Every structure is written in structure tokens, then in C-alpha cells.
Amino acid sequence: MGAIVKHKAFEPGAIAVIVVFALFVAPSIFGAFWITNLTQMAVFSVVAASAGMLYGRVGLVSLGQVAPYGIGCWVTMRLAYATSLPFPVLLLIGGIVAAVIGMLIGLPALRVSGLYLALVTLMLAAALETVLGVLKFPNGGSGFSGVVTSLSDLAPMRRPGFAETDPAYFRFTVIVALLLFLLAYVFLAGKPGRAWASIRQSEPSAIAAGIAITQYKLIAFALAAFMAGVAGGLFAGSVQQSIGIDQFSRQAALFLIAVVLMGGVHTLWGALLAGFFSKVMLDLLTSYMVGGQFWNNFSLSLFGFGLMMNLIQSTKAMEKKGLLG
Amino acid sequence: MGILLYPGLVLNCALITLAYGWFLAPKLDRRDPLAKSLGMVAVALFLMGIMKDRWDTSKPRNLHFPSRTFTVADTVVSTTQILALAFALVVVVGVNLFLQRTSIGTAMRAIANNRETSALLGVPVRRIEAMAWFGAGILCGCVFLLLPSFVKSLDQGTLTWFVIPALGGAIVGRFRSLWITFFASIVIGVIESFLTPFSGALQFLSDFRRVTPVVISVLAILWISRRRTVVLAGREMS
Amino acid sequence: MSDALLVLADVTVQRGGRAVAEGINLSAPAGEVTTILGPNGAGKSSTAAAIAGLARVSAGSVKVAGTDITNRRPERVRAAGVSVVPEGRRLLTDLSVEDNLKVASFSLGKVAAAEGLAYALSLFPELEKRWKVGGRLLSGGEQQMVVLAQALVSKPKVLVVDELSLGLAPVVVKRLVPVLTEVASSGVAVLLIEQFAHIALSLATGAYVLESGRVRYSGTAKELSDNPELLHSAYLLRD
Known part of the structure; x- marks a missing residue:
């Protein structure tokens, strides 16, 4: 599906404007509440980009992209409490662990494609929810899981020394997110990108063209998991304590694919839009419009509706292009 | 309420799936199974949002199917458990017979095999698919009459998943x-x-x-x- | 040709934003075999798909016995008395021969279904021996028979066959050809689409040659047989 090829995934000029705005303007005009939201938007757009890349560029649907996100979050948190490693190193380790686990999980998943892959990845997201539910997120304790039960021992997770405050951490997040997007761009523009395009068009012809499809699919899974894993670490640093598993739940998995498809899987803008949908839009609605709790509860309905509209629209577009029958 | 409650619940469930099968599924009918399943994800999210609003989890609900328990070889067995197992068996046998022996069942297998060819052969694909949705809704409805008896506290998350x-x-x-x-x-x-x-x-x-x-x-x-x-x-x- | 059962008027079919068949005018009279010839990619199958309701007609009309069936859904086209056999012997491979034929008679009444089955089996008695065999396990010839039988079960007014002979052994083709003649002589308008002209021209009365999505020749099969250069030019001279 989706033979629509867009080359302009990155538009340097517009991106420069956004980055300058995010780094120099936003921190001074927004209050703490919105800065936190914008930080999480940046984080979430990385996760959305990773899922969108798998779907739009490689043709793999993973409904379980919350899994590496959650793993990265957990690992980064645990190491932040347990070690004194610099924060960027923690992020890197979180990403690598997520990538390795993502690849291990990907091995059986890569034997299948299409619907089975989507179902298996959704089930794996469910499995992760169970595991994280049992392990709980570290909150400053010792041992493997690092969980303390007495409230007095709770310690917030540390942030990098140069980004202790919310605005500084926001800048840090934007820079890391930008680096991750660049990393994805390097892969997409290079040999893996061409191999993925060929796999997405047709697996049999990719094989016939001598492309090691399993290898390149694994690279895609690993890259996507790495991005999501680092994003998980960034998320941990943003929230700092008492993270609930609902961020990484089955419901969040479905929510993610909905916003990713609504945003669009082919460009960076889609990822940003997905981040906006999930982390900013609802708060805007709640804050500036009547409704309050209404929007919170119905957000799922809203995104379900959006996903359906998106599917119907893309079907129409495909029909127009003559891609269907 | 009362005697109409159970069939009402089942029908409610079936009407939702029928509505999806009738109005929305045809819009995606030429897409691959994956896009179709994403359509179901959309509906699931939509319904979950409504349930989240309507379903106050602070007030636990339950729905207990009338049941009796007895002991077989030191194991306590409830009639609902037996009913659930029997229901599953009946469904497997019944659905298999339906698919193999009836013309509608054969048409369903034909559509599952190749939708386009079936339409060419004169099978009213949309109507048959809507029937399949309706049937699936009925089965789901029946399951969710029995299932709550085995769940401690009901909430939409537990049931959905x-x-x-x-x-x-x-x-x-x-x-x-x-x-x-x-x-x-x-x-x-x-x-x-x-x-x-x-x-x-x-x-x-x-x-x-x-x-x-x-x-x-x-x-x-x-x-x-x-x-x-x-x-x-x-x-x-x- | 006012007695033509199937009439295509200025039919244009687009795929992938490109017209694959453009301004097709053709008619198939009852009781005759009409053939569409043309090289690979000429738009023959798109024309068949347009008649069947599988491809959208973006301009023009398809009429059966005066009734407009343009862009009807496939099952409605069939209900109007048009059976289309697409290329590639697309039977239901997971289903047995019996079920394949039962599905094909799904929309018919009980009596009509029984009659249709009997009629199809009278044309292809070989299928009775393979009644319970899955479609996947049949030989190519048997599959083609099932597909033709499926088309004929509903006793259509118009039978469109896309590539009868492609990929089949000559002996099998020889077995199938008389069936088409028989069906046509019973009053059905048969439209036979073929890449290879030889057999089609021996059966057909009217003939069309398609090339690059347009009708390059329309006339009689006899004229085409007598003037092979007409055909050769369509197959060789691509613009």
C-alpha cells in the first residue's frame, strides 16, 4: 500500500524557522505548563516519526511502537538513578537497549507481514504493558526495578546539568529530537532508504533485485526502536517521576497509530502534527474552550473518528490514482 | 428490563457491528486487510472514548449470569463455566456447519477467498459482508453476557482488551x-x-x-x- | 447492428490517471461470437473489466439489450444478464468445484439454480468427476471449464470471455471452442477477447482490433482473416 512517494520529507528552510522558534522564542513566551506540553510534543513526534517511517517508508505496520518507547523510558530512568553517567549517554543506552530488544522481538515478527505483523506487534505492546505493570517505573529505589514504596524516599529523576529547568530541558529535547530526525534522514537518503522503498513497492521484486529484505527490515526496526527508545528517555527526563504505564499501554499503542496516520506518514510535518494532536491540542481545547473533562474523555473518540476519516480519504486518493483495482 | 435485558444487550452489540459493516466497511472494501483492520482500530477508539465518558469506573459494575455451582472431583464448577464451554463448542460446530452447508456460508467463504471474483459471480458482496458483521456482533454479544461472570470488576479497559x-x-x-x-x-x-x-x-x-x-x-x-x-x-x- | 445485445459507446477507462481504453465503440449481436483482438497491453482486459463493473468507466456507456449498465456493481452487471470471465482463470481456489458453481448460482432462485447447474454440467460433464475437488488442485483446463461453467450457470444473455486460450494446451482449447459456438448458437452474444488471433477469427463473425487503448479496426472476422496485414499492422506498428 501507499506507493505515494514524497521526496520532500525535509524542507531545510521551514525546519530552520521552527528550530529557531523552538530554541529561542518559545521558552520566553510560554509558561511552564505549555513548555512541558511542547517538550512532550517534541518527544512524541519522534515516536510518531519512528512509527510513520516504518509504515510510510518500509511498508511495515507496527502497532507496538510504544514498546521501545516504554523500554527506553524505563532503562534511562533506572540508569539515571543507579549511575552517575552523563544524561546524553543514558539516552544513548536507552535507545540502544530498545533497539536490541526491538530487533529480538522483530525477528519473529519479520517472518510475517501485513495484518499478522500488525496483530503481533499489538500483542507485544500488550505484553510490555503487563511487564511494565509488574516491574513499575523506577522512582529512586534500589535493586533491579528500583522501586520504593514509601513516599518519603521518592526522588525525581535527574536531568542533564545544563538543562535543569523546564525551558532548558525543552531546548535540549528539541536538539535531541532534531538529531534523531537527522539520523533517520541519513538512513532514508542512503542505501537503506532505497532498499526500503523497493521493499515497500514489492517484496518479491526486492528479493529478485538482490536486496536482503530481512536485513533491511531489521535495520528499519532497529532504527525505529532506537528513535522511540531515546524518545522514551527524553520523556522520562521531562516527567521525572511517577510515570504511569498508561503512556505505554495497548490503548496508547492504538492511539499512536491513529495520530500517526492522521498526521501523515511521509513527512516530518506529519510527525510534528501527530505530536501536536496528542500532546498540545487536547490541552488547548481543555484550556480555551468549554468542555473540560468532555475533551479528555472523548479524545479517543475524536482520534478514532479522525483515523476513520483518514482511511476513507486515503482510499479515495488511491482510487483516484488508480492504485486500487 | 428483566426478560428483555439479555437479548437486548446482544442485539445492541450486533447493531453496532452491523452499522460498521453496512456504512463504514464498504468504504474500505478495496483496501488490504491491514487497512481494514485499522478501520476497526478507529471504531474501537471511537467506542472506547464514549465508554470512558459514560462508564464511571469508581462505581464498579457487574453482570452476573444466573448460575449455580457444584463440586466435581474436588473442583468447584459453575453452570456458567459449563455453559461457556458448551457455547464455544456449539459456536465452532454451528459456524462450521453454516459455512460448509448453507448458501450464505458458502458465499462468505467465497468472499474470503476472493472478493472481486465473488462479486463477478453475482454474490451480493456487501449484503453478505454485513450479515457476517451482524453474526459476529451476535456472537460477541453472547460472549459478553457470559464473560463478566468470570471478571472481578468490570471496566471498559478490561473488557476491551x-x-x-x-x-x-x-x-x-x-x-x-x-x-x-x-x-x-x-x-x-x-x-x-x-x-x-x-x-x-x-x-x-x-x-x-x-x-x-x-x-x-x-x-x-x-x-x-x-x-x-x-x-x-x-x-x-x- | 441495431439488434446488438451488448453495446459499448465511446467507453473510456482510466487507470493510474491514464486512459487505458479510450472511446471504445463496439457491439456484440446475439447468436454470434464477436472477437476483440490486440497485442498485450492494448486495453482489451480493461474493456472487459469495464463491462464487468470492475473498472470505472469515466466516459461513455455500456448497454445490454437497451439497459444502461455503465458503472454498475459487478453483481448487478451479472444480474442484468452479463457474465464476464476475467483473464487468468480466477476461480475460487479454496472452494471445491461444487461450491464454485453454487456460489455462481447464489443470486438465482432455487429452480433457476438447479437448471443452471444442469446446463453447465451438460456443457462440461467432465466436472462431475471432480465435483468435490478443491479449485487449487484442478488442471488449467479444468479450471477454465469451472470458470466458464460459473459464467454460464446464470444463463446469461451476454458472455464475455477474456483470454480463453492463454496458457492452455491446444488439445484443451480444442475442447473448449465448440462450447462457445454452442452457447452462441443458443442466442447468447459472446464476446471473445484474445491476444492470439487464429482461433478467435475462426469462431467469430464480428471482429475488432484494439491497439494502445483505441479501436484500430472494426469489421468482420472474415475480412481480417482475408487481409492479415490489417492485423499485423496493429500488432507491429506501435506509435
Whole structure:
């Protein structure tokens, strides 16, 4: 599906404007509440980009992209409490662990494609929810899981020394997110990108063209998991304590694919839009419009509706292009 | 209320799936199975949002099917449990007979095999698909009359996500064999129950028992795909 | 040709934003075999798909016995008395021969279905021996018979066959050809689409040659047989 090829995934000029705005303007005009939201938007757009890349560029649907996100979050948190490693190193380790686990999980998943892959990845997201539910997120304790039960021992997770405050951490997040997007761009523009395009068009012809499809699919899974894993670490640093598993739940998995498809899987803008949908839009609605709790509860309905509209629209577009029958 | 409650609940469930099958599913009918399943994800999210609003989790609800318990060989068995098992068997046998013996069932198999060819042969594809949706809704409705009896507290999340173990069974059955699906689901359920009482050093077995369907279906996929190198995207269901 | 059962008027079919068949005018009279010839990619199958309701007609009309069936859904086209056999012997491979034929008679009444089955089996008695065999396990010739039988079960007014002979052994083709003649002589308008002209021209009365999505020749099969250069030019001279 989706033979629509867009080359302009990155538009340097517009991106420069956004980055300058995010780094120099936003921190001074927004209050703490919105800065936190914008930080999480940046984080979430990385996760959305990773899922969108798998779907739009490689043709793999993973409904379980919350899994590496959650793993990265957990690992980064645990190491932040347990070690004194610099924060960027923690992020890197979180990403690598997520990538390795993502690849291990990907091995059986890569034997299948299409619907089975989507179902298996959704089930794996469910499995992760169970595991994280049992392990709980570290909150400053010792041992493997690092969980303390007495409230007095709770310690917030540390942030990098140069980004202790919310605005500084926001800048840090934007820079890391930008680096991750660049990393994805390097892969997409290079040999893996061409191999993925060929796999997405047709697996049999990719094989016939001598492309090691399993290898390149694994690279895609690993890259996507790495991005999501680092994003998980960034998320941990943003929230700092008492993270609930609902961020990484089955419901969040479905929510993610909905916003990713609504945003669009082919460009960076889609990822940003997905981040906006999930982390900013609802708060805007709640804050500036009547409704309050209404929007919170119905957000799922809203995104379900959006996903359906998106599917119907893309079907129409495909029909127009003559891609269907 | 009263006597009309149970059939009313079942019908309600079936009307929702029928509405999807009639109004929305045809809009995606030419897409691959994956896009179709994303359509279901959309509906699931939509309904979950409504339930989240309507369903105050602070007030636990329950729905107990009238039941009696008795003891067989030191094991307490309830009539609802027996009914559930019998219902599953009846469904497997009944649906198989329906698919094999009736003309509508044959038409359903034809559509599952190749939708376009079936339409060419004069099968009213949309009507038959809507019937399949309706039937699936009826079955789901019946299941959710029985299921709450085995769940401590009802909330929309718990109930919605029963789809995961169900998917486990369906994946093992490769969406083709009802019998394999039936036995796989029983095995998954039995393993989960056996893991439940573990404690102490083996507490983790009990904690992680909910991962069983995932493990089983991953093993099944490894087994199913052990010789296959290429799978044509979207063709597995054909 | 006012007695033509199937009439295509200025039919244009687009795929992938490109017209694959453009301004097709053709008619198939009852009781005759009409053939569409043309090289690979000429738009023959798109024309068949347009008649069947599988491809959208973006301009023009398709009429059967005066009734407009343009862009009707496939099952409605069939209900209007048009059976289309697409290329590639697309039977239901997971279903047995019996079920394949039962599905094809799904929309008919009980009596009509029984009659249709009997009629199809009288044309292809070989299928009775393979009644319970799955479609996947049949030989190519048997599959083609099932597909033709499926088309004929509903006793259509118009039978469109896309590539009868492609990929089949000559002996099998020889077995199938008389069936088409028989069906046509019973009053059905048969439209036979073929890449290879030889057999089609021996059967057909009217003939069309398609090339690059347009009708390059329309006339009689006899004229085409007598003037092979007409055909050769269509197959060789691509613009």
C-alpha cells in the first residue's frame, strides 16, 4: 500500500524557522505548563516519526511502537538513578537497549507481514504493558526495578546539568529530537532508504533485485526502536517521576497509530502534527474552550473518528490514482 | 428490563457491528486487510472514548449470569463455566456447519477467498459482508453476557482488551480453522490458570501470566512460517 | 447492428490517471461470437473489466439489450444478464468445484439454480468427476471449464470471455471452442477477447482490433482473416 512517494520529507528552510522558534522564542513566551506540553510534543513526534517511517517508508505496520518507547523510558530512568553517567549517554543506552530488544522481538515478527505483523506487534505492546505493570517505573529505589514504596524516599529523576529547568530541558529535547530526525534522514537518503522503498513497492521484486529484505527490515526496526527508545528517555527526563504505564499501554499503542496516520506518514510535518494532536491540542481545547473533562474523555473518540476519516480519504486518493483495482 | 435485558444487550452489540459493516466497511472494501483492520482500530477508539465518558469506573459494575455451582472431583464448577464451554463448542460446530452447508456460508467463504471474483459471480458482496458483521456482533454479544461472570470488576479497559487473548487463539488458528482456534484458546486459558497460583520465588510466573497468549502466538508464528521465505503483503488472508 | 445485445459507446477507462481504453465503440449481436483482438497491453482486459463493473468507466456507456449498465456493481452487471470471465482463470481456489458453481448460482432462485447447474454440467460433464475437488488442485483446463461453467450457470444473455486460450494446451482449447459456438448458437452474444488471433477469427463473425487503448479496426472476422496485414499492422506498428 501507499506507493505515494514524497521526496520532500525535509524542507531545510521551514525546519530552520521552527528550530529557531523552538530554541529561542518559545521558552520566553510560554509558561511552564505549555513548555512541558511542547517538550512532550517534541518527544512524541519522534515516536510518531519512528512509527510513520516504518509504515510510510518500509511498508511495515507496527502497532507496538510504544514498546521501545516504554523500554527506553524505563532503562534511562533506572540508569539515571543507579549511575552517575552523563544524561546524553543514558539516552544513548536507552535507545540502544530498545533497539536490541526491538530487533529480538522483530525477528519473529519479520517472518510475517501485513495484518499478522500488525496483530503481533499489538500483542507485544500488550505484553510490555503487563511487564511494565509488574516491574513499575523506577522512582529512586534500589535493586533491579528500583522501586520504593514509601513516599518519603521518592526522588525525581535527574536531568542533564545544563538543562535543569523546564525551558532548558525543552531546548535540549528539541536538539535531541532534531538529531534523531537527522539520523533517520541519513538512513532514508542512503542505501537503506532505497532498499526500503523497493521493499515497500514489492517484496518479491526486492528479493529478485538482490536486496536482503530481512536485513533491511531489521535495520528499519532497529532504527525505529532506537528513535522511540531515546524518545522514551527524553520523556522520562521531562516527567521525572511517577510515570504511569498508561503512556505505554495497548490503548496508547492504538492511539499512536491513529495520530500517526492522521498526521501523515511521509513527512516530518506529519510527525510534528501527530505530536501536536496528542500532546498540545487536547490541552488547548481543555484550556480555551468549554468542555473540560468532555475533551479528555472523548479524545479517543475524536482520534478514532479522525483515523476513520483518514482511511476513507486515503482510499479515495488511491482510487483516484488508480492504485486500487 | 428483566426478560428483555439479555437479548437486548446482544442485539445492541450486533447493531453496532452491523452499522460498521453496512456504512463504514464498504468504504474500505478495496483496501488490504491491514487497512481494514485499522478501520476497526478507529471504531474501537471511537467506542472506547464514549465508554470512558459514560462508564464511571469508581462505581464498579457487574453482570452476573444466573448460575449455580457444584463440586466435581474436588473442583468447584459453575453452570456458567459449563455453559461457556458448551457455547464455544456449539459456536465452532454451528459456524462450521453454516459455512460448509448453507448458501450464505458458502458465499462468505467465497468472499474470503476472493472478493472481486465473488462479486463477478453475482454474490451480493456487501449484503453478505454485513450479515457476517451482524453474526459476529451476535456472537460477541453472547460472549459478553457470559464473560463478566468470570471478571472481578468490570471496566471498559478490561473488557476491551479481552481481544488480545482472543487474537492469540485466532493467530494460532491462522484465521482459518475454528477448531484450532478453539483448542488454542483453551490451551492459552488453561496455561494462564495454572500460572495464577504461583507465589514466592516463582511469583513472577503468576505476575506475567497475561503474556501467555503473546508467547503462544509468537511460537505459533515461528512454527507456521518456519519454511516460508516470502509472504506476499496482504495476501495471507486470501 | 441495431439488434446488438451488448453495446459499448465511446467507453473510456482510466487507470493510474491514464486512459487505458479510450472511446471504445463496439457491439456484440446475439447468436454470434464477436472477437476483440490486440497485442498485450492494448486495453482489451480493461474493456472487459469495464463491462464487468470492475473498472470505472469515466466516459461513455455500456448497454445490454437497451439497459444502461455503465458503472454498475459487478453483481448487478451479472444480474442484468452479463457474465464476464476475467483473464487468468480466477476461480475460487479454496472452494471445491461444487461450491464454485453454487456460489455462481447464489443470486438465482432455487429452480433457476438447479437448471443452471444442469446446463453447465451438460456443457462440461467432465466436472462431475471432480465435483468435490478443491479449485487449487484442478488442471488449467479444468479450471477454465469451472470458470466458464460459473459464467454460464446464470444463463446469461451476454458472455464475455477474456483470454480463453492463454496458457492452455491446444488439445484443451480444442475442447473448449465448440462450447462457445454452442452457447452462441443458443442466442447468447459472446464476446471473445484474445491476444492470439487464429482461433478467435475462426469462431467469430464480428471482429475488432484494439491497439494502445483505441479501436484500430472494426469489421468482420472474415475480412481480417482475408487481409492479415490489417492485423499485423496493429500488432507491429506501435506509435
